[in-house]
Amino acid sequence: GAVVSQHPSRVICKSGTSVKIECRSLDFQATTMFWYRQFPKQSLMLMATSNEGSKATYEQGVEKDKFLINHASLTLSTLTVTSAHPEDSSFYICSARNLGGGETGELFFGEGSRLTVL
Amino acid sequence: GQNIDQPTEMTATEGAIVQINCTYQTSGFNGLFWYQQHAGEAPTFLSYNVLDGLEEKGRFSSFLSRSKGYSYLLLKELQMKDSASYLCAFMDSNYQLIWGAGTKLIIKP
Numbered sequence: 495g496a497v498v499s500q501h502p503s504r505v506i507c508k509s510g511t512s513v514k515i516e517c518r519s520l521d522f523q524a525t526t527m528f529w530y531r532q533f534p535k536q537s538l539m540l541m542a543t544s545n546e547g548s549k550a551t552y553e554q555g556v557e558k559d560k561f562l563i564n565h566a567s568l569t570l571s572t573l574t575v576t577s578a579h580p581e582d583s584s585f586y587i588c589s590a591r592n593l594g595g596g597e598t599g600e601l602f603f604g605e606g607s608r609l610t611v612l
Numbered sequence: 613g614q615n616i617d618q619p620t621e622m623t624a625t626e627g628a629i630v631q632i633n634c635t636y637q638t639s640g641f642n643g644l645f646w647y648q649q650h651a652g653e654a655p656t657f658l659s660y661n662v663l664d665g666l667e668e669k670g671r672f673s674s675f676l677s678r679s680k681g682y683s684y685l686l687l688k689e690l691q692m693k694d695s696a697s698y699l700c701a702f703m704d705s706n707y708q709l710i711w712g713a714g715t716k717l718i719i720k721p
Contacts, residue, residue, distance in 0.1 A: 500654075528709075537699065537713040538655070587654050601645070601709065603654040 497521060498590050500604025507578055508612055515573045515607045517588030523568040524590035528601075529561075532585045544571040578611045585609075614638045618700050618712040624690055625720050632685045632698050632715045640705020646674050646685045647699040649714065655699055658685065687717075695719045 497520040507513050517527055525546045530538040542563050543551045550563035560582075562574040571590075575582055588604040616636040624630040636644070643662035647655035661667055661676035661683060673686040687694055697714040704710055 537711045540708070540711075543708075585652075601657070603656070606652075606654040608652075 498524075498588065498602045498604045500588055500607055502607055503605055504608045504610075506610045506612065509579055510577055512574055512576045513578055513609060515575075515586055515588075515609075517571045517573070517590070517604050519569045519590045519602070522590075524571075525568060527565060527571040527588055527590045529563060529571075529573050530587045530589070532587060532606075538587065541573075546571075575609065578609070580611045583609055583611045614704060614710055616700065616702060616710055616712045618698075618715045620713070621716045621718065623718045623720060624687075626690055626692060628690050629686065629688050630690060630717065632687075632700075632717065634683045634685070634700035634712055636681045636683075636700075636702045636710075636712075638681075638702060638704055638710070641678060642703040642705065642707060644674075644676055644683045645701045645703070645709065646672075646683075647701070649697045649699060651696075658698075690719050692719050692721070 499518045499520055501516045505513055527544040529541045531541055532538050540553050541556045544563045544565040546565045546568050552558045560576055565571040585606050585608050587606045589601050591601050618634045643660055645660050646658040648658050649655040658672055659667055659674035661674050664677055666673055666675045671688045676683045697716050699714045701709045701711045
C-alpha cells in the first residue's frame, strides 16, 4: 500500500537552531500534504496545508516565518522549524492523500518526528 | 459551526466488545474517518464512511448516521494490542479533516 516516510524520527537540538523535517510519499504522488503537531495526550492540530509548487496555507495562529514549509515536488514536503525554542518541542506529523482515491481518498501518515529543544 | 466529540477514555476487557461513539456537527460533510494511534506513534487508518450504514472490516466495524451526526467504531474480540487512542475525524466541505480529541482505550486482562 501507499507509504509516507518522515525523517528524522527523533531530533534533539539546542535553542536557537533550525531543524528540517522531511515528508516523502514513496509510491504515490501527493499534490497536497498536511503538517500537524501533537502535544502529549492531545489531538492532532493542523498547522498547514502544503501544496506542490505554491505557498503553503497556514492555520490561524501558526507563524509562517517560524514554520517554513516547502513542497518542491509531488513526493516531498519539508517543514523547517526556525530558531527553535523549548516550547516548540512536540510531535510533528505529516500526511498525504493518495489522489488515486480522489478528494476523499485515504490519508496516509508519516511516522512522526519528535522534536526536543533544549 | 463545526465540532466533533468523542469520549476521553474507555476501559474494556480482553475478548469483549467495545463501542466508541463519535458525534459531530458540520454544514458540509464528505465522510468520516477512524484512526488508531498507539502512544508515540503516528495514526493509522482504520475506516472511512461516507454513506449511512455499517462497514465491517475484520474485528473492526464502523457505523455512520449522517442525519444524526453520529458514528461509532465497534471493536470485537478485544486484544491487548488494541490498547490505543482512537481518533474520529470528519471531512468538511473544503475536504479538510476536523479531528476529535481521541478516545484512549484501555484493555484489561
